[in-house]
Amino acid sequence: MRLSPLAYYADVFIAVTAIVYLAVETGSGLSPQNMASWLGAAAAGFAFWTIFEYWVHRILYHNVPFFKEQHDAHHAAPNAFIGAPPVLGIVMIFGLSYAPVVTFSATAASGLTAGMLAGYLAYMVLHHAAHHWNVQPESWLYHLRRHHALHHHSRVDGNYGITTVFWDYVFGTSLALRRTRLRFKLR
Numbered sequence: 001m002r003l004s005p006l007a008y009y010a011d012v013f014i015a016v017t018a019i020v021y022l023a024v025e026t027g028s029g030l031s032p033q034n035m036a037s038w039l040g041a042a043a044a045g046f047a048f049w050t051i052f053e054y055w056v057h058r059i060l061y062h063n064v065p066f067f068k069e070q071h072d073a074h075h076a077a078p079n080a081f082i083g084a085p086p087v088l089g090i091v092m093i094f095g096l097s098y099a100p101v102v103t104f105s106a107t108a109a110s111g112l113t114a115g116m117l118a119g120y121l122a123y124m125v126l127h128h129a130a131h132h133w134n135v136q137p138e139s140w141l142y143h144l145r146r147h148h149a150l151h152h153h154s155r156v157d158g159n160y161g162i163t164t165v166f167w168d169y170v171f172g173t174s175l176a177l178r179r180t181r182l183r184f185k186l187r
Helices: 005-027 032-063 065-076 088-101 106-132 140-153 166-170 175-186
Strands: none
Touching (some): 005 032, 005 106, 032 088, 032 166, 166 175
């Protein structure tokens, strides 16, 4: 859906605020061992975000009719402010990570959620950068931007990862990997 600039950027500010809140609220008074547990849960949350993002993009955005229509609008106008309604992603993350884990461990729930929110924040910033920023050639961000540009401009589906290209290689949807395989098959 088309968003106003305020709505487009709202989740960035909400995610940062929620991460800081979770870190400060949970982190104050934690022992070093519990802090290590929180950081481990945060790392796990970030890692989980990357695969979650990949599958949402690959399955929902490219195959489920309602989401496909919305995503097709993004492909038709990649520089427009198109996205999910504000707060929806944040609520979804709390529902997926915090709610089911908090009954077992508030520390793990907080860390896992903060990590997923950090992944979501990275996704929003990197996706925006891929469409709106000029980046230095051969930089890390340039390669991510190129990876995403190929997703938009290839006749073949692939390159679903935004925060990482890792899952595209694991699941064989990397357009660069496919091109390499074709080159070797043809020779």
